[in-house]
Each structure stands twice: as C-alpha cells, then as structure tokens.
Amino acid sequence: MSLIKSEELFSKLAKQSKASSIREILKIIQSSDVISLAGGMPDPTTFPVEEIKEICSQILTRDSARALQYSSTEGLLKLREFLFQWLNMDAKKYTTDNIIITSGSQQGLDLVSKALLDPGDIVIVELPSYLAALNVFRSYGAEMIGIPMDSEGMQMESLEDTLEKITSKGKKVKFVYTISNFQNPAGVTMSLPRRKKMLEIAQKYDFFILEDNPYDKLRFEGEPIPSIFSFDYEGRVINLGTFSKILCPGLRLAWVSGNEEIIEKIATLKQATDLCTTMLNQLIASEYCEQGYIDKNIESNISIYKDKRDIMLQSLEKYFPEGTSWTKPNGGFFVFVTLPEYIDTDEMFSDAIKEKVAYVSGSSFYADGKGKNTMRLSFCYPSKEDIEEGIKRLGKVISKQIRK
C-alpha cells in the first residue's frame, strides 16, 4: 500500500507501459497444476550446475578481488576474445572492439534502440515477432511496421513494397529487426537468398539490420546458414547473441557485435544504465568456455530439445483437429500454430486454463494487432510427458471450437 499518488508522478513512458501478457500468464500458472506450453524458459536440467560450482569456487579462491569488483563497460577482454574466435568473426573486418558484453540480449535490444531511435522513427519487424523486443521499440516511441513471413522468413517483396511506400512519403526506416534462426515465436528460419536480399535492400534504402540470434546454435538438423552479419562488409548489421539458451539465463550474459561507432555509442549508453556487466558472471562464462565445456553443453542441449520438439510435433499430429496447422522448426524452442480464422485464441485462453493447459495467444506477437487465430507453443521447459499431455488437452479445447 502506498499513500503517495505515484501514477500522477509517473513519466509518460511509465504511464504507457503495460505488463507483458506472457509475464501475467506465467504468474497465473506458476505453482498450479496447469501444464504450461507458454513460457520460453530453458529446461533447468540443461544448466551445468556442477561445473559452474567448481569454476565459481576456483575464481573466488584465485581472483576474488577482480571477480567482485566493477569492470570495464565493454566487458571482459578474455571473454570477448573467446567469442571472436568461437563465432568465427572475420579478422579482416573486425577486432574484439566490435563486441560488447551486455546483461542479457534484452539489454542489447534496449541499448541499440536507445542509440538509434527517436520518437516517431520507423522500425520494421517480422509478423509475428518477439514480444519483449516490440515492447522495447515501443518504449522509445518507434512506429512499428510489420512484414509477413512464410516458411523462408520475412517476405522480401512485401518488404520492398513497404519501403517504397515509406520513402514516397519522404520518411526513412531506422532498422529492420529480424530473428533469423528458429524465430521467436514462429520457429521459422530465414533462407540464405532472403538473407542476402535483405542486406541488398538495406543497402539500397540505407538502414541498419538488427539481427537477433539467441537460438542459432540450437540447430537439430540441416546445415547452419551464415548470419546476415557474417556477409555484411559495411557495418550495417548489428548482431545479438546470448548465453541464455546455451548455458543459462540466470548469468544474464550476452553480446552485441557491430561497427565501431555503434559499439562505442552502446558502451557510453550502457554506462548510464548499469556501468558494467557483472564481472563474476563474465569470469564464470569465460572459464566455462575456455575449459571446453560450452560446445559439449550445446551438443547435449540439442539432443534434449530435439527430443522435446519431436514429441510436440508427433502429439500435434495425433491430437490437433483438422483445420489447424503449425510450423516445423529445425531448432530453437517454439512451434507456432494457426487455427481457423474464426477462432480467437485470446478468448479461448480461459477454456484452456479450465483444462489445465496454457499457451501464448498469437496476437501479442503481431505489431499490427492481427494473428488472433494463432498461438505460440514452447517445447523447451515442460517435460516430455507434459508436452504430450498438454497438447492432448489443448487439442480437446480446440476441437470444441471447430465448426463442423
């Protein structure tokens, strides 16, 4: 209880901000017997607890003064050196100065937006896209324009048409935001020709590409596709990576790679945000990677998540009624389901909760407010048994809505 009238004193930004629907859902279903196919949290059995305990103890014995101290805003050089090699960054184009460590990719999204956006600036996003990124762009007053996707990612003709319209009004786009691998929420991966085309279009219309890549290492099958960042030679692509899905999100460790000017700007802005990313956590991740654990952990994560993906896809085939369709991701955490047009997944949510299953309704991911008949299902967190049971329950809920 507070006696002060806080609302009157809130900033415009705070007044406009709404709690994320996903967070609200997670609150409802936490500690209940609802099977949640909603949250995008990693499976905690993938967290390498023993190795982290051991490494943490080594660091605190050997290097506590440094580990518990403030550190440079750009982040631990040793960790940036590791990332440079591990990500195969091209030494002809980049150095470790082109990487900054952030407190999660969410901070990367915030700092890039802070560096590039003024109120009214245009950002192009995928339809659908990552809700928490849309919230960041919105908080900086961006106007978001959505471009539809298909099985190869963002549709380039539609992007060009939209850009023609925007430029004919004398306006300009600041950046296109894309999650090029195993997209959140759609599970779709952008094809190589589309990646090349997107860069070409960015050159023609002169904007940045913000490529967010938290899932790229979690590929279950097929050959990896080079990131847009890897074939950019102008410093036009800003790339975000994170340890959240391949190590653990609790360390809050991620990185932004980009041209020197943008990285310097981000460093200046980060000083006003948190001064630096936690040194202890950077040392833990750095040691973990140097001791050769990271690739092994990723290998084991892939096998765990692939099994779960398979169970989800098999269960969807078995329990979902005719008239429904879904994406078949080759990696990552998510499957995106489309129901017949007349079903509203927001309205259906309370029926699902009665049947003790939860999902995220698709409309929250659409910058244009559409997607009412879609939903995101996550296979990352629940057990295999819960995935099958959850899909069975959801199939029942949807079947009741299907018009014969």
Ligand SMILES: Cc1ncc(COP(=O)(O)O)c(C=O)c1O
């Ligand atoms: C597309 C995307 N970007 C960024 C993030 C945030 O990741 P982090 O934990 O590094 O802040 C997530 C987390 O789910 C995500 O799905």
